[in-house]
Structures are given as structure tokens and as C-alpha cells.
Amino acid sequence: xxxxxxxxxxxxxxxxxxxxxxxxxxxxxxxxxxxxxxxxxxxxxxxxxxxxxxxxxxxxxxxxxxxxxxxxxxxxxxxxxxxxxxxxxxxxxxxxxxxxxxxxxxxxxxxxxxxxxxxxxxxxxxxxxxxxxxxxxxxxxxxxxxxxxxxxxxxxxxxxxxxxxxxxxxxxxxxxxxxxxxxxxxxxxxxxxxxxxxxxxxxxxxxxxxxxxxxxxxxxxxxxxxxxxxxxxxxxxxxxxxxxxxxxxxxxxxxxxxxxxxxxxxxxxxxxxxxxxxxxxxxxxxxxxxxxxxxxxxxxxxxxxxxxxxxxxxxxxxxxxxxxxxxxxxxxxxxxxxxxxxxxxxxxxxxxxxxxxxxxxxxxxxxxxxxxxxxxxxxxxxxxxxxxxxxxxxxxxxxxxxxxxxxxxxxxx
Amino acid sequence: xxxxxxxxxxxxxxxxxxxxxxxxxxxxxxxxxxxxxxxxxxxxxxxxxxxxxxxxxxxxxxxxxxxxxxxxxxxxxxxxxxxxxxxxxxxxxxxxxxxxxxxxxxxxxxxxxxxxxxxxxxxxxxxxxxxxxxxxxxxxxxxxxxxxxxxxxxxxxxxxxxxxxxxxxxxxxxxxxxxxxxxxxxxxxxxxxxxxxxxxxxxxxxxxxxxxxxxxxxxxxxxxxxxxxxxxxxxxxxxxxxxxxxxxxxxxxxxxxxxxxxxxxxxxxxxxxxxxxxxxxxxxxxxxxxxxxxxxxxxxxxxxxxxxxxxxxxxxxxxxxxxxxxxxxxxxxxxxxxxxxxxxxxxxxxxxxxxxxxxxxxxxxxxxxxxxxxxxxxxxxxxxxxxxxxxxxxxxxxxxxxxxxxxxxxxxx
Numbered sequence: 001x002x003x004x005x006x007x008x009x010x011x012x013x014x015x016x017x018x019x020x021x022x023x024x025x026x027x028x029x030x031x032x033x034x035x036x037x038x039x040x041x042x043x044x045x046x047x048x049x050x051x052x053x054x055x056x057x058x059x060x061x062x063x064x065x066x067x068x069x070x071x072x073x074x075x076x077x078x079x080x081x082x083x084x085x086x087x088x089x090x091x092x093x094x095x096x097x098x099x100x101x102x103x104x105x106x107x108x109x110x111x112x113x114x115x116x117x118x119x120x121x122x123x124x125x126x127x128x129x130x131x132x133x134x135x136x137x138x139x140x141x142x143x144x145x146x147x148x149x150x151x152x153x154x155x156x157x158x159x160x161x162x163x164x165x166x167x168x169x170x171x172x173x174x175x176x177x178x179x180x181x182x183x184x185x186x187x188x189x190x191x192x193x194x195x196x197x198x199x200x201x202x203x204x205x206x207x208x209x210x211x212x213x214x215x216x217x218x219x220x221x222x223x224x225x226x227x228x229x230x231x232x233x234x235x236x237x238x239x240x241x242x243x244x245x246x247x248x249x250x251x252x253x254x255x256x257x258x259x260x261x262x263x264x265x266x267x268x269x270x271x272x273x274x275x276x277x278x279x280x281x282x283x284x285x286x287x288x289x290x291x292x293x294x295x296x297x298x299x300x301x302x303x304x305x306x307x308x309x310x311x312x313x314x315x316x317x318x319x320x321x322x323x324x325x326x327x328x329x330x331x332x333x334x335x336x337x338x339x340x341x342x343x344x345x346x347x348x349x350x351x352x353x354x355x356x357x358x359x360x361x362x363x364x365x366x367x368x369x370x371x372x373x374x375x376x377x378x379x380x381x382x383x384x385x386x387x388x389x390x391x392x393x394x395x396x397x398x399x400x401x402x403x404x405x406x407x408x409x410x411x412x413x
Numbered sequence: 414x415x416x417x418x419x420x421x422x423x424x425x426x427x428x429x430x431x432x433x434x435x436x437x438x439x440x441x442x443x444x445x446x447x448x449x450x451x452x453x454x455x456x457x458x459x460x461x462x463x464x465x466x467x468x469x470x471x472x473x474x475x476x477x478x479x480x481x482x483x484x485x486x487x488x489x490x491x492x493x494x495x496x497x498x499x500x501x502x503x504x505x506x507x508x509x510x511x512x513x514x515x516x517x518x519x520x521x522x523x524x525x526x527x528x529x530x531x532x533x534x535x536x537x538x539x540x541x542x543x544x545x546x547x548x549x550x551x552x553x554x555x556x557x558x559x560x561x562x563x564x565x566x567x568x569x570x571x572x573x574x575x576x577x578x579x580x581x582x583x584x585x586x587x588x589x590x591x592x593x594x595x596x597x598x599x600x601x602x603x604x605x606x607x608x609x610x611x612x613x614x615x616x617x618x619x620x621x622x623x624x625x626x627x628x629x630x631x632x633x634x635x636x637x638x639x640x641x642x643x644x645x646x647x648x649x650x651x652x653x654x655x656x657x658x659x660x661x662x663x664x665x666x667x668x669x670x671x672x673x674x675x676x677x678x679x680x681x682x683x684x685x686x687x688x689x690x691x692x693x694x695x696x697x698x699x700x701x702x703x704x705x706x707x708x709x710x711x712x713x714x715x716x717x718x719x720x721x722x723x724x725x726x727x728x729x730x731x732x733x734x735x736x737x738x739x740x741x742x743x744x745x746x747x748x749x750x751x752x753x754x755x756x757x758x759x760x761x762x763x764x765x766x767x768x769x770x771x772x773x774x775x776x777x778x779x780x781x782x783x784x785x786x787x788x789x790x791x792x793x794x795x796x797x798x799x800x801x802x803x804x805x806x807x808x809x810x811x812x813x814x815x816x817x818x819x820x821x822x823x824x825x826x
Contacts, residue, residue, distance in 0.1 A: 061497040071491050077679070078484050084474040084679030120533060120681075120703040127702045153701050266490070266497030268533075268707035288566050289540045289702050290533040294681035297707055 026155055029379060032386070033362055037152075040362050040379060047366045054403040055374045059345060059394030061263045064318070067311065069303035070264055077299030084295040088287040089279065090118025091298050101305040102273055105232070106254055107244035114276035117283055118269065118293045118301070122229045122257035124286070125272040127153055129225045129253045132281035133191055134159045141189040141216075143176070145348070145381035145388075147199040147227060154193070162187045163382060166203065171237060172342030174203035181216045192217055195227040196242065197234070200381045200390035201348045202323075202341020207240050214245035217252075223278075224252045229270075230344035232305075232312060233261045235320045237342045243273070250275050253282075258304050260345065260394070261315065267300045269293055319345055322393045322400060329404045333411045345394035348378070352387025356413030359387040364410075371406045439568055442792060445799070446775055450565075453775050453792060460779045467816040468787045472758055472807030474676045477731070480724065482716035483677055490712030497708040501700040502692065503531025504711050514718040515686055518645070519667055520657035527689035530696055531682065531706045531714070535642045535670035537699070538685040540566055542638045542666045545694035546604055547572045554602040554629075556589070558761070558794035558801075560612040560640060567606070575600045576795060579616065584650060585755030587616035594629045605630055608640040609655065610647070613794045613803035614761045615736075615754020620653050627658035630665075636691075637665045642683075643757035645718075645725060646674045648733045650755045656686070663688050666695075671717050673758065673807070674728065680713045682706055732758055735806045735813065742817045746824050758807035761791070765800025768826030772800040777823075784819045 026037040033040055077083060083091050092112075099112035110116055119125035126149065134140065136158030142150060144163035154161050162184045164176050192213065197204050205213065217224045226242045243252035257270025270293075272282060286292065323340060326347060330338045335354035341347050351357030357364050365377035368389070376392075378385025393400060439450040446453055490496060496504050505525075512525035523529055532538035539562065547553065549571030555563060557576035567574050575597045577589050605626065610617050618626065630637045639655045656665035670683025683706075685695060699705065736753060739760060743751045748767035754760055764770030770777050778790035781802070789805075791798025806813060 058498050062494050065494065066491075071488070074491075075484070075488065078479075078487075081475050081478065081679070084676075085471050120707075124703040149701065149704075156701055263497070266494070266708035266710075268703065268705070268710065288562065288569055290537040290681065291562075292681075294533070294707055294710055295679035297679075297681065297710060 026152065032383070033360070033379060037379070044362065044365055044369065044377065047369050049369045049374070050372045053369070053372055053374055054399055054406070056391045056393075056395065056403055057374055057376050058265070059260065059263060059392050060396055060399070061266065063396040063399075064263045064315065064394050066262055066264045067303070067308065070258070070262070070267065070300045073302040074267070074296055074300045077296045083299060086292055086295050086298065088292045089116070089283045090293055091295070094118065094298055094301060098271060098301060098304070102256065102271060105256070105305060106241050106273060108241070108249045110273050111276070115273055115279055117272050117279050117286070118298050119255075119257070119272050119286065120270070120290055120293045121259055121265070121268045122227060122255045122270040123149060124268070124290070124293065125255040125257070125270050125282070126150065126225070126227055127289070128282040128285040129255065129272060129274070129278070130154065130157060130193070131285040132278055133223060133225070138190060139188045141184040141192045143194050143198060144384040145198070145200055145378070147195045148380035150193050150195070150227070151382065162189050165384060166198065166201065168201050168203045168339040170339065172203055172235070172340050173206040173209075173237060174198055174201070175206050175209040176213070178212065181212065185216065185220045189220070190222050192222060192224040195229065197230045197341070197343035199227075199230070199344065200346050200376065200385070201339065202344040202346040203339070204234060204237050204239055204342035207238050210240035210242060211245060214242055214248050218247040222251065224248065225255070226252055227255045229255065229257055229260055231256065233316055233319060233345065234343040235316065235323065235341070239343070253278055258301065261312070262304065263394075264300065267297045269297050269301055271301070319394060322395070322397065323347065326391065326393050326400065326404065329408070333408050336411060345392050347391050347393060348388050349391070350388050351411055354411040354413070356411045357387065361385060361387055361389055365389055367410050368407060371410045373403045373406045439565065445796070446773070446792060450792070457775065457778055457782065457790065460782050462782045462787070463785045466782070466785055466787055467812055467819070469804045469806075469808065469816055470787055470789050471678070472673065472676060472805050473809055473812070474679065476809040476812070477676045477728065477807050479675055479677045480716070480721065483671070483675070483680065483713045486715040487680070487709055487713045490709045496712060499705055499708050499711065501705045502529070502696045503706055504708070507531065507711055507714060511684060511714060511717070515669065515684060518669070518718060519654050519686060521654070521662045523686050524689070528686055528692055530685050530692050530699070531711050532668075532670070532685050532699065533683070533703055533706045534672055534678070534681045535640060535668045535683040536562060537681070537703070537706065538668040538670070538683050538695075539563065539638070539640055540702070541695040541698040542668065542685060542687070542691070543567065543570060543606070544698040545691055546636060546638070551603060552601045554597040554605045556607050556611060557797040558611070558613055558791070559606075560608045561793035563606050563608070563640070564795065575602050578797060579611065579614065581614055581616045581752040583752065585616055585648070585753050586619040586622075586650060587611055587614070588619050588622040589626070591625065594625065598629065598633045602633070603635050605635060605637040608642065610643045610754065610756035612643070612757065613759050613789065613798070614752065615757040615759040616752070617647060617650050617652055617755035620651050623653035623655060624658060627655055627661050631660040635664065637661065638668070639665055640668045642668065642670055642673055644669065646729055646732060646758065647756040648729065648736065648754070652756070666691055671714065674725070675717065676807075677713065680710045682710050682714055684714070732807060735808070735810065736760065739804070739806050739813065739817065742821070746821050749824060758805050760804050760806060761801050762804070763801050764824055767824040769824045770800065774798060774800055774802055778802055780823050781820060784823045786816045786819045
């Protein structure tokens with residue numbers, strides 16, 4: 001994963017790094033790792049690897065392919081050629097088709113005109129939502145660990161994350177201590193940003209924990225951004241949609257998209273549902289950043305979530321089987337613990353006490369890379385990532401088994 | 414064109430508009446029009462129109478279709494399914510293929526690894542370049558008139574445009590008075606941002622004017638962002654590539670893409686060439702805003718500019734014929750003047766002295782919309798847009814003739 005490199009040539013005084021970009025360096029990681037996040041990223045990107053590297057940082061779209069409708073719908077859009085240019089918030093026809101499906105998914109009404117925007121992937125929705133809501137100096141409540149880009153975008157926007165430590169039980173369910181929420185409120189947090197299921201743990205908030213989060217937001221007059229990219233890939237536990245809780249629809253931007261469960265990342269499309277004025281502001285950001293989500297690409301969503309229950313059940317079962325095998329293999333290694341994720345295709349083992357592991361997750365990731373497995377080291381997800389790494393197990397079963405062999409060889413030391 | 418709307422519902426104290434978004438309101442237009450840019454945009458979007466509106470704000474991708482290779486290359490990428498995830502700066506294989514073509518186009522060497530990034534359209538390149546280069550408080554030299562999004566992005570980033578008035582001659586060639594460049598330097602401008610050919614006039618900088626701009630940048634130790642989206646659609650005049658001038662390759666980010674000449678806007682892909690540290694910073698911005706340009710979409714560029722001289726000559730001749738007919742029709746209307754564009758598919762007539770026109774280009778655009786023609790009013794492009802509007806003449810000839818009939822009826826009064 002190549003993320004960022006530092007400036008070298010070019011008259012330095014010309015390329016003044018804007019303060020916001022400088023902030024994204026997230027230098028506070030240096031206290032733990034002796035290097036900034038950028039330096040850690042670069043060191044891992046530059047670390048040697050054998051030719052046959054198994055990349056577990058993202059899903060394998062050949063092992064789990066997109067639904068056939070995606071390519072057919074895209075091709076139809078190219079042939080029709082009437083939607084190369086759409087409203088900045090996306091095709092009106094597409095939004096009309098998606099609004100009832102999103103309403104069914106999220107358990108709340110969705111107005112196609114005012115409460116829905118088509119985004120360049122779920123990442124594009126996250127960036128637009130945070131850009132629309134966050135001012136420099138804002139305090140933002142953010143779970144620990146959490147999707148690495150949330151912290152980086154917040155830093156870029158000049159906001160300060162206030163971390164909420166997560167606890168994950170043996171069923172993969174997450175809770176946050178009441179005291180942590182109180183502390184965030186006392187610190188002046190006005191926005192809650194979280195992924196649900198949580199990236200990187202695959203944890204699903206226990207129903208009572210989700211309701212406590214909703215009460216935290218409404219009780220403190222806050223807003224929430226819920227990245228629900230993985231909310232359709234749930235392994236038999238109850239899933240509470242934050243925006244369906246009392247008082248939350250008008251306070252929550254929910255991000256969804258087909259990049260993961262449907263393996264449609266290559267199309268770069270997603271959808272965000274939220275209060276009309278926030279969607280308006282997100283559209284302003286998107287218009288500056290890219291005008292609109294690709295006109296043809298938008299149409300790959302035509303049949304997204306359109307009566308695909310059987311398809312979804314099959315895909316979920318396949319991932320659940322991979323999860324079970326992977327968690328068993330990992331926890332079989334001495335010193336390794338791993339909660340089984342209740343959703344998503346991520347697992348986030350703790351290898352800090354393994355003979356070949358240790359608390360320095362960056363060093364562990366470098367060692368794994370040398371052994372032929374690329375993982376996402378824990379530091380990327382926050383202080384709670386210490387001694388952990390993230391695996392995306394949406395992979396070909398044989399390749400994943402090969403990766404497990406290599407991981408085991410390294411961790412056994 | 415729906416751009417922005419104001420916040421209404423949602424607890425106002427929660428949706429604090431970030432300062433940068435507020436600045437994008439560009440309230441300074443109120444001095445001339447009595448309304449901010451956002452209010453002007455909204456009023457035009459809400460203005461009534463007949464059912465059969467001829468939309469001249471963008472090209473008609475059915476009148477001029479994308480090259481057949483685009484869809485074929487996209488479909489091949491979906492079938493191969495190996496590049497759903499790429500480096501944030503784009504597929505390494507694609508960059509290797511494009512670098513020599515871009516080098517040939519721009520008349521300068523292009524290193525595929527360090528000096529090239531694939532962007533979500535040329536707009537995505539513009540946003541990433543300005544985000545990478547501009548700090549709050551910067552003064553940025555910007556022609557008047559200029560592409561409307563450049564001013565909006567600069568305002569969003571907290572920069573102040575310093576306008577450079579353009580003069581366009583009868584051949585469509587542009588010049589900037591030496592005094593205007595001196596004044597910009599004296600005002601502390603450290604960056605030059607311009608489209609070339611100029612949007613909205615279709616003007617091409619006269620060779621001596623382009624060289625003066627290069628000397629302005631190098632002589633004042635500045636950087637430049639050159640949006641060359643239309644640089645392949647030139648009507649028989651000499652075109653000087655800014656980054657090929659002495660000392661400019663290391664100071665210039667050049668934006669290119671197939672959205673216009675190749676009618677590929679629906680794919681949302683483009684390319685930017687610039688100094689390695691600036692490309693690095695642009696990649697950081699893009700990673701936050703959307704991770705990457707759509708993986709499959711990137712591959713629609715596989716055959717972009719790949720030995721298409723005959724195709725380009727035909728497309729250019731077709732646009733030149735439309736241009737000649739359109740300029741003749743417009744200048745036939747009493748009180749209307751229009752320089753023939755030397756490139757692009759834009760013409761920017763001055764209708765301030767037409768009986769049914771006038772200096773209030775917003776009012777003229779509202780009247781034209783009521784008569785069945787949607788144009789881009791002059792205010793969007795800067796103070797020099799007063800009494801003008803922009804037409805994109807990449808249209809079906811019969812539809813463009815119908816639009817001309819309607820425009821003529823309004824302007825004759």
C-alpha cells in the first residue's frame with residue numbers, strides 16, 4: 001500500500017506544504033514507533049518481498065467477483081450514453097431507484113432528491129461528509145481502532161480525534177465503556193465518526209452499545225457519520241442501524257456502497273444518506289473535488305441490492321466459512337488471540353505475545369512481507385492497533401491457506 | 414447546473430459551515446449582481462424552462478461519441494479483473510503506456526513512476542493540484558475570464574485570486590498585458606492557474622503571450638497549473654505548451670484528459686503531469702478524497718492518444734465547421750460580438766449591446782432558458798463575463814441550429 005512520500009526536488013519555498021497536508025503526517029505516532037505515519041508507511045512500502053506476495057490488505061475480486069448485473073448495467077449506460085453528465089449528486093433516475101432499497105436496508109425513510117448522494121466509492125462519501133461537517137479545531141469522537149483514513153482525513157481538516165476504546169467479545173460484538181463516551185462529551189466532541197461493522201476488527205456493535213452511541217449523539221446534540229460499507233456482510237448477529245434509532249435520522253450521515261460485499265471496488269461508486277442540508281454541503285464538496293461520480297459508473301448501481309437475498313446469503317456463508325477456518329488457524333499459533341469478526345471480511349489478531357510477533361506491529365508487518373504476506377499493520381488504525389495486524393479474508397481459499405502457512409512460520413519464531 | 418444549496422433544517426449549531434466552504438460562496442459577486450454566486454446559481458437552476466430545453470452547458474456525447482476503444486478497454490479490464498485496486502496514483506502499467514504519449518503531446522519528458530498521476534477526470538486533477546499547492550492566504554494569478562471551478566476551489570482553500578484580464582483577437586488568440594503580470598507579481602502571486610485553451614473563450618495564448626507567461630512564472634519563482642483539457646482540439650493556430658518552455662517542466666502541473674475532445678466524460682478519468690514532489694502531494698490528496706481513480710475506469714485510457722491522428726483530424730474539422738457556422742449566426746445578430754475560438758468547443762459572445770441582451774448575463778441566461786436554451790452565464794467565469802454567456806458547440810448540428818434560432822429570437826428583443 002503506497003500512501004505518501006515526502007517532497008524532495010522543486011524549490012522548497014514554492015512547494016509550501018499546506019498546513020492541512022502537514023497535519024496529515026500524524027506525527028504523534030512517533031512517540032510509539034519513532035517515526036511518523038508517513039515514514040512508517042514508506043518503510044513498509046519499500047520493504048523487500050518475494051515475487052509471490054499474497055496481498056491480504058484488500059479483497060481478491062477474482063475470488064469473489066462482482067454480480068453480473070454490474071458490468072451489464074455499465075455497458076447499457078455506455079450504449080444509451082444519456083448520463084455522461086448528471087447532477088453533481090448523481091443521476092436522478094438512479095437515486096429514485098436506490099432510495100427505497102436504501103430505506104429498506106437502513107430501516108428509515110430516504111428521500112431520493114434531498115437525502116441521497118452518489119459518491120466516488122464509500123471513501124468519496126467519507127471525505128465529502130467530513131469536509132462538509134468538520135471545521136479546524138473540532139473534536140471528533142472516533143473509536144480505537146478505526147478505519148485508518150478517518151483519522152487521516154480528520155487531521156487533514158484540522159480536527160482532533162478523541163479516541164473511544166473498543167472492547168470486542170468472543171462473538172465479535174463491540175462495546176464502548178460509558179465513561180469513554182462521557183469523556184468524549186466532556187472534551188467537546190460534536191461529531192461521532194465510526195465504521196460499522198468496525199474496520200479493522202470486523203466487530204459489530206452490540207445492540208445495547210449501538211443504542212448507547214445513539215443516546216450519546218442525541219443527548220449531546222451531536223452529529224454522526226456511520227461508514228456502513230460492510231453492513232450487509234453480517235454473520236448471524238443482530239445489527240442495529242444507527243440512523244434508525246430515535247432522533248438519529250436527522251443527525252446521521254450513513255455511508256454505503258458495493259465495493260466490498262459486492263466486490264465492486266473497481267467501479268468506485270457508493271451512496272450516502274443524510275439530512276438534506278448535509279447532503280447539499282457534501283454535493284458542494286464533491287463538485288469541487290471531481291464534479292460528480294463517474295456518470296457511467298453510477299449506473300453499475302442499477303441493480304445493487306435489487307432482490308439479491310439468495311446471492312447475499314451465499315456470499316455471506318462463503319465468507320463465514322473462510323472466517324472460521326482463518327480464526328482457527330490463527331488462534332492455533334502460540335501467543336496469538338483473535339476475536340471472530342461478527343461481520344465484514346476483516347480479522348485483527350493480537351500477535352504481541354507470539355514468539356515471532358511482538359508489540360511492534362510495523363516490524364511484524366515488515367517480517368511478514370519478507371515471508372510473502374502483505375498485511376495492514378495495527379498502527380494504521382490507532383493506538384489500539386499496537387501488536388496487531390489486519391487481514392482481509394475475502395480471498396481464494398488456497399491462497400489464504402498459503403498465507404496462513406507463512407504467517408504461522410513467522411509468528412512461531 | 415445545480416451546484417449548491419443552503420442549509421435549512423438540522424440544528425444550525427451542529428452544521429457549522431466550515432470556513433472554507435463559506436468562502437466558496439464568493440459573496441463578492443453581490444456588488445455587481447446583488448446576489449452571491451450560490452444565489453445566482455440557484456435562481457438559474459430554479460428558473461422555468463420548456464420541456465424541449467437545448468442544453469449548451471456541456472457537449473452532447475451522443476452527437477460526438479467516445480472512441481470505440483474506450484468501452485472495449487473498460488470491458489477488458491472488468492473481464493481481466495486484476496486492477497480493481499491500483500496504487501493511489503493509478504495503475505503502473507497504464508502509467509507506463511501513457512507516459513510516452515503524454516511526453517509527445519506536451520513536448521517534454523514524462524517519468525511514468527514519479528511525474529504522472531491518473532485523476533478522477535481533469536477536475537479531480539485540478540482539485541488535487543490546488544489542494545497540494547495552495548495554502549490559506551495565498552495569492553493566485555488567474556485569468557479573467559477563467560473556468561469557474563478554479564475560482565471556487567481557490568476560495569474553498571482560502572486563497573485569493575488575482576485576476577489577469579485577457580484580450581482575444583480576431584483569430585481567437587489571447588494576450589495578457591505586461592502590466593497585469595507585473596501587478597500580479599507585485600501582489601505576491603506565487604502560483605499561476607489557467608486553462609489553455611481558455612475556458613470559456615476558447616482562446617489560445619498567442620506564442621509570445623505564452624512565452625511571457627512562462628517568463629512571469631520562472632522570473633518570479635512561481636509554480637503553474639495548466640488545465641489543458643482541450644489542448645488537442647485546436648483550429649489551425651500554433652499552440653505553445655507551457656511546461657515545454659525553458660525552466661517550466663519543474664514548475665508546472667499540466668492537466669489533461671479525454672472528457673472533451675474524446676467525449677469520455679462519463680468515465681471520469683484524466684491525467685496530470687508535474688514535478689515529482691507535487692505529484693506525491695496530489696496522490697496524498699486523492700487518497701483522502703477517493704482513494705484512487707476508478708480501477709476499471711482507468712483502463713478506458715489504454716488507447717487514449719494511441720495513434721489517433723486521423724480520428725483527431727476528423728473530429729477537429731467537424732468542430733471547426735460547427736464553430737464557423739455558430740460564430741457567423743451569432744455575429745449576425747445586431748449588437749452581438751464573438752471572437753472565433755482558436756480551440757476547444759466553447760464560444761463566449763458579448764451580448765451586452767444586443768436589444769434583447771444587456772449587461773446582466775444572469776438575467777439573459779434566465780431569459781434564454783425560458784426560450785428553451787440553457788447556457789453558462791458569464792458571471793460564473795469572473796468579472797470579465799459581464800454581458801456574456803458560454804456555449805459548448807460540441808452538439809448535434811440540427812439541435813445547435815434550433816438553439817441559435819431561439820437565442821436570436823431573444824437577443825433581437
